[in-house]
Amino acid sequence: MAYESWGMYPKIQSKVIACSTFTQIKDQINASSSLIPYGNGRSYGDSALSENLLPMRRFDRFLNFDEKRALLEVESGVLLSEILESFVPRGYFLKVTPGTKLITVGGAIASDIHGKNHHVEGCFSECVESFELMLPNGEIVTCSKTQNRELFLATCGGMGLTGVILKASIYLKEINSQYIDQITIKSRNLKESFEAFEKYSDYPYSVAWIDCLAKGEDLGRSLLMMGDFSQDGDLDYVAKRGPTIPFNFPSFALNNWSVRAFNFLYYNRVKEKISKQKVGIDSFFYPLDAISHWNRIYGKNGFTQYQFILPKESSYEGLQEILGLIAESGKGSFLAVLKLYGKANENYLSFPIEGYSLALDFKIEPDLFALLDRLDEVVDRLGGRIYLTKDVRVSKEVFERGYPQIEKFRKLRKEQGMQEKFQSLQSRRLGL
Numbered sequence: 001m002a003y004e005s006w007g008m009y010p011k012i013q014s015k016v017i018a019c020s021t022f023t024q025i026k027d028q029i030n031a032s033s034s035l036i037p038y039g040n041g042r043s044y045g046d047s048a049l050s051e052n053l054l055p056m057r058r059f060d061r062f063l064n065f066d067e068k069r070a071l072l073e074v075e076s077g078v079l080l081s082e083i084l085e086s087f088v089p090r091g092y093f094l095k096v097t098p099g100t101k102l103i104t105v106g107g108a109i110a111s112d113i114h115g116k117n118h119h120v121e122g123c124f125s126e127c128v129e130s131f132e133l134m135l136p137n138g139e140i141v142t143c144s145k146t147q148n149r150e151l152f153l154a155t156c157g158g159m160g161l162t163g164v165i166l167k168a169s170i171y172l173k174e175i176n177s178q179y180i181d182q183i184t185i186k187s188r189n190l191k192e193s194f195e196a197f198e199k200y201s202d203y204p205y206s207v208a209w210i211d212c213l214a215k216g217e218d219l220g221r222s223l224l225m226m227g228d229f230s231q232d233g234d235l236d237y238v239a240k241r242g243p244t245i246p247f248n249f250p251s252f253a254l255n256n257w258s259v260r261a262f263n264f265l266y267y268n269r270v271k272e273k274i275s276k277q278k279v280g281i282d283s284f285f286y287p288l289d290a291i292s293h294w295n296r297i298y299g300k301n302g303f304t305q306y307q308f309i310l311p312k313e314s315s316y317e318g319l320q321e322i323l324g325l326i327a328e329s330g331k332g333s334f335l336a337v338l339k340l341y342g343k344a345n346e347n348y349l350s351f352p353i354e355g356y357s358l359a360l361d362f363k364i365e366p367d368l369f370a371l372l373d374r375l376d377e378v379v380d381r382l383g384g385r386i387y388l389t390k391d392v393r394v395s396k397e398v399f400e401r402g403y404p405q406i407e408k409f410r411k412l413r414k415e416q417g418m419q420e421k422f423q424s425l426q427s428r429r430l431g432l
Ligand SMILES: Cc1cc2nc3c(=O)[nH]c(=O)nc-3n(C[C@H](O)[C@H](O)[C@H](O)COP(=O)(O)OP(=O)(O)OC[C@H]3O[C@@H](n4cnc5c(N)ncnc54)[C@H](O)[C@@H]3O)c2cc1C
Pocket: 005, 006, 036, 037, 038, 039, 040, 041, 042, 043, 044, 047, 048, 056, 076, 077, 097, 098, 099, 100, 102, 103, 104, 105, 106, 107, 108, 110, 111, 112, 113, 114, 115, 116, 158, 159, 160, 161, 163, 164, 165, 166, 288, 289, 389, 390
């Protein structure tokens, strides 16, 4: 069966090992030579791809809610969207959420995802009280920051390579409204964009869309969106359902001109330097989820998301160089997202470090990887790293220099027999 990740690249024939009980998972781990858990396939690269896939979506039960502590226990196949549909009307929201709500709790832990509030709340693992992990020998262990700590540090961000996350207890945050008071700042270049991020860093949520094809004086021009939950409004949240892209677009549809036109219109639709809006949860946090299968606009060959992060001291210099290389190449991305990050956590393979990250989508075409290799050189030279959950092609050397704790991860995998049982295309490519 052809299974894909969100980037639709690479394509691989996989055997799907469908289980409906934890005992069946144990039996399958025992019987299979190697496998990888599969959440909702929203990772862009090859971390959830392998010859043997263990789909986790059917483990979707809500188990307990401790109202006093706002602590929710769920099976790992529950989607964030399902949590929102049940809990926003009761006055709760996720402490950390990515730019899509269509991911599983297991996937959120395995990628140790982050959101627009990383500089305030950190990664998803910060709101995880504990989770249950099935090891290669079928044993189920509880992991937290204090219990089986090493397994906790390796599993959060460990891309499914330490075992199968079965259940998790996560803290929610209280909200009074389903609306967000949003401020949009229009910046004319990268310097202004950075100044705006720093000036408004007290806002819990912030993200900037960058026009990555702008050159010269306009290089790095952006729209920075910041916000916080309103104190007034209601909690009558109903998830937005939008149109579907019914088929893969022809690959010529997305080219330098169409992206340039989109970027021009998107940037210029905002007239004022500073403007205020009141927006709903779906518009603020999950604008892309409004269009089902939007990944098809990149055509049948698929696309990749290139996401890197640079330490704060080299972020400005690095972004200028990288945006210059992209604008020169003419390979545009209408999704170019700049974010400010707070301090790194101690997990072995979590992506965030204190600094700035840029994420860009590129359709797969023959000379793309040569450009991305050039961008890697800059990231590597300036002490940055590439995000594993988006990656499909970074070299082992660049990856290793970016993640200095990789040897601890490898040692644990070896000692616990994880290397033989849990493998993905990515783990083999990078020798994880
Ligand atoms: C539109 C869009 C926006 C996004 N925005 C962000 C963002 O802002 N921030 C961010 O950090 N990420 C973002 N992502 C990436 C996404 O949040 C992660 O890739 C997430 O891990 C996907 O979860 P999933 O359930 O789809 O897992 P999958 O894609 O199926 O798997 C991802 C990884 O998790 C592992 N895994 C899944 N379930 C389990 C389990 N039960 N036990 C052990 N391992 C498991 C898999 O083996 C794999 O390594 C975005 C993705 C999209 C499509």
